Amino acid sequence: MTHPIRTVLWFNGRGREAARFYCGLIPNSRIDSTFASDEGGPDGTHHFDVIDFTLNGVPYQILDAGPYFPQTECVSIMVVTPDQAEADRLWAAFTVDGGAESQCGWLKDRFGLSWQIVPDGVMQLTMNPDPVVSRRAMAAMMTMRKLDLAAIRAAI
Numbered sequence: 001m002t003h004p005i006r007t008v009l010w011f012n013g014r015g016r017e018a019a020r021f022y023c024g025l026i027p028n029s030r031i032d033s034t035f036a037s038d039e040g041g042p043d044g045t046h047h048f049d050v051i052d053f054t055l056n057g058v059p060y061q062i063l064d065a066g067p068y069f070p071q072t073e074c075v076s077i078m079v080v081t082p083d084q085a086e087a088d089r090l091w092a093a094f095t096v097d098g099g100a101e102s103q104c105g106w107l108k109d110r111f112g113l114s115w116q117i118v119p120d121g122v123m124q125l126t127m128n129p130d131p132v133v134s135r136r137a138m139a140a141m142m143t144m145r146k147l148d149l150a151a152i153r154a155a156i
Contacts, residue, residue, distance in 0.1 A: 006052070006059040009113060010071065015064025018111040019051040025093050026079065028056045040065055076106065076114035080123070084149050087119040091146045105147040119149040125156060132156075 140155035
């Protein structure tokens with residue numbers, strides 16, 4: 001482990017596949033290390049995998065160790081993309097093959113992990129110091145599934 005702090009994501013199967021998928025989608029990403037054992041769980045007889053990986057410089061770990069802790073929207077990964085085209089690319093890749101769209105830029109990928117895909121500029125509009133701008137931007141965003149920066153800008 002090269003960084004002392006990382007987010008650990010609990011999986012119930014397909015953790016290595018998920019890490020490879022994420023690293024293939026996000027630029028500047030890689031799998032750093034893997035470890036597997038058949039001596040995990042409460043009684044020491046369950047298989048588990050540990051996958052350390054980095055997404056664009058941010059360290060994560062997948063602990064693939066069974067159904068004890070299901071994933072929920074309480075944890076998501078936000079990706080601020082440099083432009084709308086990259087947001088569209090990631091949105092399409094994450095929602096295919098069993099992924100699901102949600103509201104306001106949120107989605108679940110085929111592995112059940114929640115993501116927020118946000119084109120650069122959206123946060124500046126929704127948190128703008130001018131309350132009229134921020135209110136209009138937020139109102140526009142609340143009507144969307146995939147965020148559309150041009151449509152949010154048009155609404156203000």
